[in-house]
Amino acid sequence: DAKTTQPNSMESNEEEPVHLPCNHSTISGTDYIHWYRQLPSQGPEYVIHGLTSNVNNRMASLAIAEDRKSSTLILHRATLRDAAVYYCILRGSNTGNQFYFGTGTSLTVIP
Amino acid sequence: GAVVSQHPSWVICKSGTSVKIECRSLDFQATTMFWYRQFPKQSLMLMATSNEGSKATYEQGVEKDKFLINHASLTLSTLTVTSAHPEDSSFYICSARDLKTGPEKLFFGSGTQLSVL
Numbered sequence: 001d002a003k004t005t006q007p008n009s010m011e012s013n014e015e016e017p018v019h020l021p022c023n024h025s026t027i028s029g030t031d032y033i034h035w036y037r038q039l040p041s042q043g044p045e046y047v048i049h050g051l052t053s054n055v056n057n058r059m060a061s062l063a064i065a066e067d068r069k070s071s072t073l074i075l076h077r078a079t080l081r082d083a084a085v086y087y088c089i090l091r092g093s094n095t096g097n098q099f100y101f102g103t104g105t106s107l108t109v110i111p
Numbered sequence: 112g113a114v115v116s117q118h119p120s121w122v123i124c125k126s127g128t129s130v131k132i133e134c135r136s137l138d139f140q141a142t143t144m145f146w147y148r149q150f151p152k153q154s155l156m157l158m159a160t161s162n163e164g165s166k167a168t169y170e171q172g173v174e175k176d177k178f179l180i181n182h183a184s185l186t187l188s189t190l191t192v193t194s195a196h197p198e199d200s201s202f203y204i205c206s207a208r209d210l211k212t213g214p215e216k217l218f219f220g221s222g223t224q225l226s227v228l
Contacts, residue, residue, distance in 0.1 A: 032215070043117070043204045043219030044155070087154070098145065099206075099217055101155040 004088045009106045012078045020073040022088030031092040035073045037084040083109045113139045113209045117220025132190045132223045134205030140185040141207035149202040161188045195227045
């Protein structure tokens with residue numbers, strides 16, 4: 001399964017934008033890029049996903065590099081409730097569409 | 112949005128006993144459910160893929176005789192930890208796909224904290 005690399009931790013001030021990077025240099029052409037986040041003592045929740053084009057939804061934006069070897073999750077205005085571990089995951093049809101979680105980035109939001 | 116209910120939220124048991132964890136999709140049908148375990152301050156590790164009406168597919172290194180998975184209906188999968196030992200203490204999380212939304216999203220339960228004494 002293709003692997004992702006993320007910084008272990010990041011900090012952001014409340015109400016400022018946050019850019020969470022993810023490297024996936026071994027991504028294949030059919031791999032989707034997914035982002036999930038996990039709050040303490042809870043199951044993960046879906047944030048956003050994309051294939052080639054940048055994506056926006058009510059939670060965040062996903063910027064995908066032209067060569068698809070990296071992507072960035074953008075939280076436009078961080079709130080205290082956004083403090084969580086953010087996981088960047090590659091999902092491919094050749095791996096049964098399963099989700100293998102990497103180490104993730106622990107985001108701390110400073111009031 | 113789709114809701115996955117996991118029960119119990121936490122369980123404490125004695126070493127050598129078996130524990131069953133239930134995972135239900137409340138408002139959608141799920142042909143495929145996934146079971147993960149998570150140790151403190153670590154990431155989620157996929158244990159097995161549960162398919163309705165057929166045998167589960169286990170990840171390498173996961174003992175299928177120890178972690179029994181049953182997916183008898185489109186809305187229920189169960190994980191039984193047999194003869195639990197302290198090293199089985201972990202946070203177990205299930206997830207499911209909604210047939211209608213396809214493979215793009217996984218919906219996760221709130222997890223079960225298992226403590227084996």
